[in-house]
Amino acid sequence: MDLSSINPILLLASLMVAATPILLAAIGELVVERAGVLNLGVEGMMITGAVCGFVVAVGTGSPWLGFGGAAIGGALLALLFGILTQYLLSNQVATGLALTLFGLGLSALIGQGYIGIKAPSFPDWHIPLLGDIPVIGPIVFQHDPMVYVGLILVAAIWWFLNKTQGGLVLRAVGENHDAAHALGYKVIRVRLLAIMFGGACAGLGGAYLSLVRVPQWTEGMTAGAGWIALAIVVFAGWKPWRLLLGAYLFGGVTVLQLNLQAAGLAIPVEYLSMSPYIATIVVLVIMSSGRAPGSLSRIFHASR
């Protein structure tokens, strides 16, 4: 084993990349849950986004259009969940699971002609000046644009939830939907928009896997990333900034175990591959201290 082959700068840089798909999916789910809806279909929306993004990017040659397609694909699938849970008042846990099972099947069907194809390249940005700073430059300022999109989204969602009236309405709907309804807010409309936003974010996260991180399409390639995103929302106590911490923690474990695999550590590969999932459980146990939104996963039905 040769631990000296692990370059700490590269490790930290790839940590940011590894965290991005989870971060994108988790920030979307955070908004959904703050609106009082528990969508367990993140995994299904992510993988659908991964395949939609890949198909569009390969078809058009543009990764940017691919990400657009992924967001639309994810949002459409989420809309299905929204219609079922908001209009047909189905159980959110069961419907979320159905969304995941459905998404896995759908993505496998769409992607069957695309296995083994390489995605069009999505070059890294070398941000002038900042990117030239030693150590910090390569870690933070030499990534592909989507890494920054993720970071900007986190900041934007924090601002939206805490500093705007729209955010206040969304939180009110999530905390107590009956009171919000009595105040005249459109509970179902707010929730549908939140659900679709969550789907679009999950789609972006999935497309980041198929277009940047891997970059190829394989069946079931999200491998639980959507579930980890759900776990990170709980870990973050439904607060955007702590989400960042959770995603980087997870990204760190992932990257570290991959590096240890490459360095030929005496531990078998399978046990290293388990570590991100075990880390997620450990983190959930230690850190599930936040308070969930009051109306989370409760069915809203305005009776007169």
Next chain:
Amino acid sequence: MIILEKRANPSQVWAFATPVLAVVLTMIVGGILFAALGKNPFVTIRTIFLDPLFSEFAWFYRPQLMIKGAPLVLIAIGLSFGFRAGVWNIGAEGQYIMGAIFGAAVGLALYPMELRLIFPAMVITGAFGGFLWAMIPGLLRVKFGTNEILVSLMLVYVAEQLLASMALGAMRNPDGMGFPGSRNLAQYASATSWINESAGMHWGVVTAFIAVIFAYVTLARHMFGFQVRLAGQSPRAAAFAGVNPQRLVLICLGVSGALAGMAGLFEVAGPAGQISIDFNVGYGFTAIIVAFLGRLHPVGILLAGGLMALTYIGGEIAQSNLGLPGAAIQLLQGMLLFFLLAVDVLTNYRIRIGGTA
């Protein structure tokens, strides 16, 4: 304008009708999907839903129905207790794998000894393996309030890695010339779960039927069944009635884990034969659909398990005869659950069309 009005009590008629309606809707939309894939929708639907039962090769497919249906029913019965009580074990796939690993370990350790007690010992350790794996989310929820959905699901991925490690390492067949995978337990007389292979009978099928009867009696006649139903319908009322919620969580998870573990053991010692990397085929997840489609009722689950087994077998026939992609069947199964959840609104709500009533 369409208005939903909550029923005082769920409609009995619709409770029976919605699964049937969901199947019909799935066939219609599935047919449109198959047409879009360039297949004849009528032939495809007939191939999937009828050919396994009534075609000239049905004698070959009918035993398959039991083989595929048994693990689905066995796992779904276990899940249905938890789902009724609001305990969401969705990691049955992992418990299924652990059951297979634990049970197979006993069989493989004792090879080539021939002893009648070996298979029963394997069943017990298999059930214990699944139970143990389900106790992790159970205890974490009871002790730390950790979400059992996420933990049980994470453990599926851990179990899959463990399975790979076993198939490539500790349990690899020493006479297998380096190929991954364990010895074939189906060919080891004291360890096999087969009763009659050509008839599709193995101990898993028998156990599935026993589990259905047992679950039916428990839910209808036993105090625990009452507590499960009460906790699901009204947690507050359950608390007043003296239901210990923590005990309920542990029992629900334990039972579903043990049943999933047994299903895994029966599979590895029979139809699958060996511990291999691709041993698990998603029964643990499909069983979730089976549980809901069967309305969390034991008899319903038996029927739903049969139907789902039918789509697996019919899907394989459609794949080989009509060139239907395998993913289309997975999609069809997901669709079925979607439609069921959608039309279920009719069970709990009345639809009023027109202005304000």
